[in-house]
Amino acid sequence: MAYPYPGQILCYKDFPFEDGSKRNKLLVVLNDSERDSVCLVLKTTSQSKHYEGVVKGCNPREKAFFVPTNWEQCFTVDTYIQLPQIIPIPTDKLLVGDISGKIYVSSSLSIECFRLLRNCLRNFRDDISPQHWKLIFK
Secondary structure, eight states, X not given: XXXXXXXXXXXXXXXXXXXXXXXXXXXXXXXXXXXXXXXXXXXXXXXXXXXXXXXXXXXXXXXXXXXXXXXXXXSSSOEEEEEEEEEEEEHHHHHHSTTGGGEEEEEEOOHHHHHHHHHHHGGGGGGSOHHHHHHHHO
């Protein structure tokens, strides 16, 4: 795998969830992992029950960025990018570590959609660590 770049969507096979279960999970890359020692990602979900009444794009109150399939073709179902919980994955683990065989690039957000997602993240300045903020918005 090459270094993931901002806006790419990674598929993590058998992602370990908090409840101990494992299933595939789509993650959105936020930073240039070739330049940084960590790849920052956001989780996605297609479970709409938590996001009643959201609109396309930024929904700060619901802590979600909604990407309907009629807007972006990178997802096969309407997808909610979960904000602002950023997951750091060390780049060395991603490229050659124990998880490297479980992660692959599945697609990418358009440049415009990714720009809107980054702008939406600015609503969560107080929830994002200063070091992560610098990597995302440098």
